[in-house]
Amino acid sequence: MAEQHHNTTHSGNHPAPTHSGGMTPPDTESLRLLVGVAELGSIGAAAAELHISQPAASKRLSRLERQLGLPLLQRTRQGCTLTPAGTMVCDWARQVLAHIDGLMSGVRALRAQQKSTLRVAASMTIAEYLVPRWLARLRTALPDVHLELDVTNSAAVAEAVRHDNADIGFIETPQPPDGVSVRYVTRDHMIVVAPPGHPWTRLRRPLTPTELAATPLIVREHGSGTRETLHRALTDTGTEPVTPLLELRSTTAVRNSVVAGAGPAALSVLAVATDLAEHRLVEIPVADLDLRRPLHAVWRAGLRLTGSAAALLAIATRTD
Template structure:
């Protein structure tokens, strides 16, 4: 027999369940490291009881998580818009060639051309990474085929740390190396004839309308892109 106290507990649990919200986010690594922290901080201010889960992966894995309903909202950096998901353009990012200060390219006066960059073993991310896809797409557009990499690593931080340690050149987002460039830990090498810009996108399940925290997070990301001047295509 259901007592008044039992009914009260049932009502409290039902009320709590309605107010508890969960958001599953998947983000590619550059976005997760350099943009998502301030987005998520803003979101938590508006949704204080939010249960937030962030999965950090490469762009291919982010798209897969969204397609298979393992993430409510994804953020990725690949140059091509994936099929089978709803997509919203956020901002434009730029990749840059960086080398250790004692590398021979740090003292060159002429920009690299695509052929020389492609012929040089680089420290790169794994296949499926938006950073690597952007570089390979840009080289292919310029008619150049990259040689075997010097190192293949599975995080932006590992690539950045390897360059700082003197291992060799890499192509990374300016978001990832801005502090190192300012401190002189790495040197930017100009490149001619190569477009190293890439779009940043939000993705979610096709045919699904974003609501609640997911819609709020997308709004935060769009506003941040506008405020920081990176929303131009």
């Protein structure tokens, strides 16, 4: 089909730059179309290459000429050739498009890497004593997955999954939070511990919940599952804990403070098992106080776990 033809020896028909100091940059598809005309010899062939109609391609190229204020194409019955200005613009366009193609290739690579990244958030006790084993198993099963672990308290874990800052989280609060999907993982047991020589270690009977609640303890910060479990257990017995002796932001800091003789605390047995075996800490029995707590996996509400997140959940819920 013959091309529509007219000479484009434009003179004063092109507008001045659209704003002071420069002009609006052309869009990449128009530049690709210009390069296509140069390589294929006609607007129709270039349009077909880019899967657009010939009339749309002609309008786009005319708009590009007006935008740049330069005649770019010489249209004839035999096809199109580039004007001297069009040849120069086409050479620059090839360079621009090469950089853009490199940019998009890099972006695609980054997006692919993000898809193979698993963002995990876990509360302190779980992160320190359970998650390392789970992630080691996941690494064996999926060696190409990049793992990111955010260690924080249970409240912050729930917020991370709600706002899509973590793909999956693990919490220790006795009551699962609202607004997230929840799956039971396992059960943990907290105990009261004191340093050797503490008066409680000489008791010949279990401590009462009232005595425990009346004693300033070393505790975790608000939002911690460890602290919430203790508080809920005491209030369930009708007692209200007094102001803490120390408030610390990690399980390790609480454990170290108790070992150093600062005072007693309630901690997961996972965190103090070695200290009990090596007599750095003493377990203090407490009568009628249930310090067991479920550990849960949480993720964004309404989302179905797939890929590495689903694999990690399967590992965490295994009983072995």
